[in-house]
Amino acid sequence: MTQNRIQTDRDVVSELTTGRLSVYLRCLSYLQSLHQETVSSAELAARFHLNSAQIRKDLACFGEFGTRGVGYNVSQLKEHLIRELGIDRSRKVIIAGAGNLGMALADYRGFNDNGFHIAALLDVDPAKIGRISRTGIPVLPYSDVKRIVEEQNVEIGIIAVPADAAQDVYDALVASGLSAILNFAPVQLRTNEKVKLKSVDLRINLELLSFYLKGVEDGTA
């Protein structure tokens, strides 16, 4: 069963919460690198320009890690967020498309460590198959996608192919048994409801900057 859809409001809410947990995790890792042992929501808020009420609300959902007047234990809270985000285990990832974007993502810091392991890049171009990325990710034949996903227990697929190939690749990734897909192709996909899809629209970032520049020009920023 397929359904045409753009990102829903519920997706946005869930993504916002998850995004904040990711931000808290980065803040805590930074504090840990400074050997700081405890932190209050007020300090987190002031230091990283966040909202302290929002922090307490977000973290309250996950049980009690704060002590009144003392704050949170940095390493305990960090470990807890890592578990909540499900990155306390290693999830296998494959990237469909070994062009510039696929190769860049394969070597992107944070895509192949601390919870994620990129098993392979996949491509149909015989000239690319057999190559490895700068950090050592192999390019394998796209036709082997189902075998690779099954043998290596891959959970997440990344679509890094041109727009006109994206739907076929999406369908093939779903058919191979993946549960979650990250799509970089700027195209609206007919999606399977049982597979979580996150589409990244990089142009929105440029529009955000343009909106800022227009505000400066208009004297409203």
Added chain:
Amino acid sequence: MTQNRIQTDRDVVSELTTGRLSVYLRCLSYLQSLHQETVSSAELAARFHLNSAQIRKDLACFGEFGTRGVGYNVSQLKEHLIRELGIDRSRKVIIAGAGNLGMALADYRGFNDNGFHIAALLDVDPAKIGRISRTGIPVLPYSDVKRIVEEQNVEIGIIAVPADAAQDVYDALVASGLSAILNFAPVQLRTNEKVKLKSVDLRINLELLSFYLKGVEDGTA
């Protein structure tokens, strides 16, 4: 004057609004491609899984484009959003770094049309200088950044260099007179308050999918 900072709450609010305007624009472009002339906030909400009250609130800020019982004029509202986002003119962009990521961004659909024009890729590697991307963007010497920005009135710079070079490139882009910078390097930059910075952390997208997968495993998704 530099300041260490992570994204602030105000940035997030502004980014959320801008992001929604970008989403509305995509919905309206789609309706226009179907030759639909008017749309109500309720239909926009139902069709694209958005929140109708939020739509009315977001669009109310920009004046009156809706008629009770009729809805919005699709092409008028679209043109208005294009003006609000400041993409009714062409803004020049340069990309620092002509590696896999820079080349992918130079050819990324939406980065070089409808309001944005990529003037050049910049690199220090003599082997890359003089090449052109698949869509024809030239790779020019990084040492010419200030001249290119001034001569071509470039407004936006994109950092697509390795993490260890990102701060130097940021400082050079700011010194060359750019007003807005999009950073893809996974590193915390010491920033200039007068220049708008948007950092893209692609790993957050993987963490979002992991959070979903964990929910499925736990039976809470």
